[in-house]
Amino acid sequence: KNQVEQSPQSLIILEGKNCTLQCNYTVSPFSNLRWYKQDTGRGPVSLTIMTFSENTKSNGRYTATLDADTKQSSLHITASQLSDSASYICVVRAGGYNKLIFGAGTRLAVHP
Amino acid sequence: DTGVSQNPRHKITKRGQNVTFRCDPISEHNRLYWYRQTLGQGPEFLTYFQNEAQLEKSRLLSDRFSAERPKGSFSTLEIQRTEQGDSAMYLCASSSSLDRTYNEQFFGPGTRLTVL
Numbered sequence: 001k002n003q004v005e006q007s008p009q010s011l012i013i014l015e016g017k018n019c020t021l022q023c024n025y026t027v028s029p030f031s032n033l034r035w036y037k038q039d040t041g042r043g044p045v046s047l048t049i050m051t052f053s054e055n056t057k058s059n060g061r062y063t064a065t066l067d068a069d070t071k072q073s074s075l076h077i078t079a080s081q082l083s084d085s086a087s088y089i090c091v092v093r094a095g096g097y098n099k100l101i102f103g104a105g106t107r108l109a110v111h112p
Numbered sequence: 113d114t115g116v117s118q119n120p121r122h123k124i125t126k127r128g129q130n131v132t133f134r135c136d137p138i139s140e141h142n143r144l145y146w147y148r149q150t151l152g153q154g155p156e157f158l159t160y161f162q163n164e165a166q167l168e169k170s171r172l173l174s175d176r177f178s179a180e181r182p183k184g185s186f187s188t189l190e191i192q193r194t195e196q197g198d199s200a201m202y203l204c205a206s207s208s209s210l211d212r213t214y215n216e217q218f219f220g221p222g223t224r225l226t227v228l
Binding site for chain 1: 116145152153154155156157160168201203205213214215216217218219220221222224
């Protein structure tokens with residue numbers, strides 16, 4: 001069964017600190033993996049997309065890594081800001097399909 | 113604003129009533145998707161259109177749900193005889209078949225449905 005699992009479920013950090021969110025997937029065949037940021041009551045916004053051949057991709061203070069062998073990905077947030085408070089969702093696209101498989105998300109709270 | 117738009121943003125209805133939501137995708141995108149998201153969960157796929165053709169429907173889409181995209185542009189999602197379990201955020205996304213590498217989907221702000 002195609003699944004995407006994320007950890008931790010929720011996280012609280014202080015402003016200025018770094019954090020890393022984890023994503024494990026069992027999706028076959030794999031096409032690409034995305035990280036989305038979703039503010040409360042809003043639609044998801046794409047942060048990064050990586051294909052099988054891409055091991056790391058950055059978008060400002062966000063850096064995503066992908067290990068296709070172990071089927072794991074991480075999202076590292078550097079020098080967190082209050083505006084980083086949101087849910088971060090890991091999403092995998094199965095090859096040949098146009099639908100996406102979503103994780104449940106990690107809810108990040110950045111406190112001053 | 114050239115992003116995906118959805119209307120209404122919020123809808124409160126009584127159980128048993130019908131509701132209809134609208135999604136306007138990014139103008140050059142030929143693919144359109146509907147998702148449902150409940151509190152604390154990631155979105156779940158409902159259905160997918162390429163142009164005006166509905167190519168895939170999830171088993172989550174019961175007989176009470178119907179989606180259309182008559183002219184290959186905007187889409188509507190109708191829920192008949194709403195139930196309290198239908199309360200959720202309904203998200204629309206669009207993408208272009210020309211984006212062969214990523215097929216990146218751009219999401220709208222969602223319609224929050226509350227069934228009393």
